[in-house]
Amino acid sequence: MDARSIAESQKGLRTAASSIRMDRLDQKRRETAFTKELTIGEASRDISDGSTRPGHHRNYGAAVFDLIVAALPLYFVAFAFLAYAQNGTRVDLPLNQVLLKMASFNPTAFPIVFTLLSAKFIKSVANWKLERSTSVGTIQSLLGSRSLATSIITPFKIGVFNFAVLIGIAFWLLDPVGGQASLRLATRDSNSTTLDANFDYLDINTSPFGLLDAPSRLASINGAFNAALLSPASSKNGSQDLYGNLQVPLLEVLKDSQKADSNGWYRIAELVNASESSTSTTALDQFLGLDNDADPSADVTASAYASLVGMPFLQESSSDGVPSTASAVNIETQFSMESSYFYADCSVEQSGSTEDSNDFASSIDTGRGVVSNGRQFSMSYDQNHTTNSTQPRAVVFTSWNGHSSGSNGDITTATCQLTTTYIEANVYCATNSSCSILAMRASLLDHPKPSLTQLDGIAPTWNATSNHTQSERHAIPELFFSGLINATGNETDETGGLSPIECYFLHPEDPYSCDGNGQYTLYSIRNDLFSYRATQLLNTYWLANIAPFSVTGNFKPNNTRESGVSRAVQGQVRVETTVLRCHTHWMILLVAISIVLFLAGMATAYLDATRKIPDVLDYFANSLQYNPYVHVERVSSMEEGAERARRLKDLRIQMGDVRPDDPAGYIAIGTPGYKQPIRMVSAERRYR
Template sequence: MSFHKIFPIPPSSSCKYRAIKYSILTRWRMQHDAEKDLKSKLRCHVESCSSHLVLAFLRSLYRVLQKAVDGALVTMDRRRRAQSVKSLAESQKGLVKSSNNYRLDSLDGRSEKGIKTSTRAKEVCGSREDMDAYKGATQSANGRNWGAALFDIFISALVLYFAAFGFLAYAQDGTMASLPLNQIIFKMAGFNPTIFPIIFTLIVAKFMKAWAQFKLERGATIGTLEHLLGGRSFVAAFLTPLKHRSVGLFAIAVFLFWCLDPVGGQLSLKTVSKDANYTTIATNFHYVDFNDSPFQLTNESNRLASINSAFTTALFSPATAKNGSQDLFGSVQIPLLEVLKRNQKADSAGWYRTGRLVELNATSKALAKLEDFLNVPNDADVDDHANILVYASLTGIPFLRGIPVIPPGPGAANTSATDNVTMPLSTLYEQLFGAQSGEVVHTESQFNIETSYFYLDCKTSLDGKTSDASDFPQGINKQQGIVSNGHQFSVQYDTNHTLNSTAPQTIELTSWSGHSGGSGDITKASCGLSTTYVEASVYCISGNNCSVQAVRASLLDHPSSSLSQLDGITPPFNDSSLSVRQSIPQLFFSGFITATGNSTQNPTGLSPIECYFVHPENPYQCSFDNTPYSLHNLGDELFSHRFTQLLNTYWMDNVAQFSVTGNFTLNNIYEDSLHSTVPGQTRIETQVLRCHTTLMVILETISIILFFLGLATAYLDATRRGPDILDDFVSVLRHSPYMHVEAGSSMEDGCDKAHRLRNTLIRMGDVRPDDPFGYVAIGTPSERQPVRVLQHDRSYR
């Protein structure tokens, strides 16, 4: 600083003053030079100090500054807490509720007009005061919100679970449902409808909010923001456009996208299911062929005992076995083709349906596949009587399942289906499915057999009445072809019927009903005996549970239907002498008419064979009944059917008595040449996992879209610049002139602000209670800011 500025000397000063001036100037210059020398010395001294002393000084200075900053922060925190406590206390004591008036407890002597003026002034400058009140550290715009982005990426990764589920189901398509991995897939499918809506809502809602924040920072209309924030749930996406009366393409697109929420949940459930898988293999079947079953030319007692036992067992069998598709021993029954022809028309291949398929289809999962499996046309004209079946015999045709043709595995050879051996189903399952052989649902089989049966077309009549039956034939008369049981029951056959005959052999039956005493009717029936050759389609729904599904006349070449096996047409009798062939009917009928034995016949009743005509369900009980039954009252058709059943039963018991009683094997003594082998097929049903490809593709598409939406949300959150304010109610109160709280930073997120002000009391009410017209706003009720409860009798601007 200049010396003249310190000591100004007026221009009119005398020499005396000038001398004094120079004297003082000289001394000042000497002092100034001394100070400069001292400063120079001090500067040299400081420069010569060691570096470790400088560092120590800097460390001490840093500690002092750090303590000062910490003290300032503690002071600010105490002030903030004191302000919160003060605001809460003011809000609690500053309100006086009254039905007529609402005033503050203390007005500090101010006039009402002064209070109004002060309040309005604060309303005008309140916002500015709030903004200027914050004295904390400043904060720049957000750079990269990596925490929010990582959380969004984690959420988007959750949807990859459904993508993995779809691909896993597709990879396991067609495999056994019982596999451990497939069981896990089914459990996943069960949980999917619960999990999918949660993940879908989480991803889409966060995307809508992030998109709204992005649009808000770059400028968007309020309508756009309302649609984005209001479209964060299925119901809100539907109601928001209606509430704002703005239904545009964007609102429709948002709602349609939300429709994928329930659709995706159901797709994740329906993508996989358990389905029936069929494995069809060629299989041989063995059965007793009665086309090639010769009559056993014997009347030895040991042979007749087993034959008669089989016959009486058939008579004793329950009605369900006599009228069922299988007999008592599981052999398959053949329906009478003559009865089917009267009730329906044949299909295009000549088949007549038995109606049994309709019953089985009730439990079948694939009727069309079953029709293809049976290989029988389904175009037959069937009326309501098609299910009325009459079987040709009380004894069915025994059969066995042979060796199937199993496709060879790696290093294995084909198993021939022509081997005359059988295979248990358990062994077959083991060879086909290995460890999963226990998962077979059921096994069905189909095969066709060629067979034949006797058919009698009878005419019955009353041949008088008599009380004296002494003139009835007794025993056997070979010349006349008569055999009798010695109890007024006889059968006469045509002894002149030969292999050259063109008409059916005539069989006459005579029965007397006067056993109980007095006069009785004599029934005489004249029957034409012929042979019916049929082809039967057999279907086994499970194991050996089988039935004939369709019957047609055999397409093979056979002898004339006028001939029968009683004429010796079955080998080895084709080349036998006439006397041998003529002995067949005599031996057959003599055994038949006495098969039930005289010891089982009541002297005052009919024989069990005769009783079968009138009471087939229990013929032995009928034989002890004293009721005089007349067989001619049955009618020709019913008599013919029951006579046919009796003769066929005894014939089958005669030629294969061991096989028809449930002991059919391929090496029975005397019966090893009776079986025939026919090709068939066995179809094994297993449960597999079935992936529905179309549903899987849709699910995968939705999952990929959700995944990229999650990534987009992560990007939008990572690049967000401003505070997060769209999710919190407290953001509505930012810079409100009626909120007398610490303002906080303008970059403060809504959730942080809500946590900081969580104990602050606010109210929506009348912030101008003393004005003629009220004004509704949200504020902090206190002495500084009254917030009156809204009244029904007051008007508001």
């Protein structure tokens, strides 16, 4: 075959291939035209079919509902202003109880109201923009921003990032903020009111006339003294005795364990415990009138008390201006009192021994200035001590343990210098009626010389009376010491053992335990311990003498049986009540957010009332409108999405292959049936 023939053959092949391609294109055009004609025809038929409706003029029904919803945030505004009006009032008031219940309910209600109003507002804005022409991205962005989570996720899904997205996220952040504001706006809080109050306490400097003029009181005096000896250790070593009286710490012990502050105050261990129940240590110091410059390294736990019974006191009943305690959570009182006590500075030694009781008895000078219990215990005192004396009165305790089995008849002698310590004490009482002296210092008032005591007749009422002789003054120590040494007797009628007074030096927790079966050496006691215990015994018996009824729980000002023993002083009462507290910053936040929600609700009502297009954005049924694969009755295009959803709620639909017989399938939503076969999507089939 020549070259010409070959060229003609190739040309013929190209012509044939071109004809085949043109035929295929013509067939595809015909199919496309047919499909378009079918779709347009179907659409034309759908548009022409069905009833007609006018465009919306005013949607009053939707507007009324929107107005009702818009009013919901006003509940939170009313709550905020009510709480503000009740700020600082007692929490037990009925209205305040309601407000607190509302506050606990608000975190549940606020997110519901916020979401309801916000979602409706965003949708109404989307409808408004759709009616006036906007982009698909804008509509989808609005519809996808009806919660905090979706407002963050939607921009990434549809690729729309603009300033409106940030505004939407910021707006939804107001939801948790408003919820917290509605909860925290009204809370329980404490409110303190400090008022003046009057207190009465036992004046230990009262005249000792009872020792001279009322010998019949000896039974009550000894009863009070023995009750103190029998009291438990918690009473002897606590801030209050069995009757609630105030135990006075020994200033001498405090001076040895710490430094005073700039005003001479010494802290006491109970101050630490009291500060735990009060607002703070600083606040408590301010309430007590103490400086804050105390030694922080001070050993405030070291303390001993001047007596086995405390100082009786009470608050006067007048309470003018004191708030009702019905809602009080803490009631604190404080006052300062001036007082004094005997202090015995003793030196203890063994002064010999004898196994013969007669030898010991004969060695006791029973003349003036010496008292004895008639067996193994005696006290001697300086009978020549007067108000002009410059040295302390000497008191000597002498004890013989020869009655005890197995003893060597050791004799103990303790020589004590008796002085008076004048103190100012700061008293504090907490809500639970637990009272204590929290701070003490040497009294700043003018007093007699420390070398003089009440045994010298230095009481103000005594000195104010001119007809008392020196012999009457000398009778005071004689009656006092003779009464003290015989106040308890021995533990039993046996001759062995120590008297409870002697035993107290060895076993202060149980002074009735020294029977005749033990060996007792009082001289083995340290000087400081003997001094403290001698001081406690002397002060206990003195208090029992001047006010036996008052120190045993019957203290009353102007008591007829113990007249003139009380002293009045002014103190303070701090009543801490539970009040309703409105927190202004949370109130401002809640009111501002609620007003924004209210305005959004009003805007929603207006936009819905003036909307002329049907509401179709939220309803899936609208996607079936004019779908050639869905065979339903056609109605007006003005049909609301909600109406269409109700009308088609029972319609069975499926998304699948609506052209199962074609070489390539087509995915669409349709109504499965004999008119419209729909097959499920298969991974082995291809789709256009």
